[in-house]
Amino acid sequence: MNLQFSIIVPVYNRPQEIDELLDSLTKQELKDDFEVLIVEDGSENSSEEIVKKYTAQLNLNYFYKENSGAGASRNYGMQRASGNYFIILDSDVIVPSQYLSEVKKALQENYADAFGGPDAAHPSFTSLQKAINYSMTSVLTTGGIRGKKKSVGKFQPRSFNLGLSKVAFEKTKGFSKMKAGEDIDLTFRLWENGFETQLIDKAFVYHKRRSTVKQFFKQTFAFGTARPILNKKYPETAKLTYWFPSLFIIGIDFSIIVAFFGCWQLLIFYGFYFTCIFLDSLLQNKNLKVALLSVVTTITQFYGYGLGFLESRFLKK
Structure with a gap:
């Protein structure tokens, strides 16, 4: 198949991020022509002047x-793209030079109408961003579902690094109006329509994510609220494991309460778990500050997702 890539990037008030992303796209090893579509989603802080810097180096629109939100902006871009295979990127990613070459190679060897790739922490990221990346990608925290482990069943691509054929887009109509979990919703509809998804583990991007603990909490809370909605919409996809973050934080709170009455055994279990998080992050990142912050971001992730899940499951109609 003759692959013609169109890269679609929605952006909202983040011109500096677009600058870094476009700069990385100028350094791609792939010699094939590809187009880039930047979709400004009603930003007050426009990226237009930044985009103009790269019009001589990239086929850029x-x-x-x-x-209207990221999902609708991605659909807007795909409707106007000229390629036959769309690559969706978040504005807060930096793309390694081999990225498009790895995507092309993988699709030529094992074609699928949709793919997802992992994310990694760039050396220039802050310690907190590296810790957030650890918490979001570690097997000890998310079980490898975001691209660090192949044996996770059918892969569910995430919208920060996602590929979709034009044929699949036209069949599914792209992203739904969901504000969170819209990428998982798209994956389920792809499967319902007979399309295959795959993980391309070498097609990773450097993903900044959020820059403060508060922003990270809000993000994971939104992820948590989306899951019960998806479970209700696609009941056959519901799994007991989706309850784990909520049960985990309930367990922490219960352990703290009973510790006041002299029962410390449960707290020892959690202490052992977070010690493992610290040591694993230290081993991976070779940085004491990042390892310490990884404990903070892991707790934040569990509480954000867990509370969001419980609110959506029991309080929202």
């Missing part, structure tokens, strides 16, 4: 539209 810039669109400004009213704010």
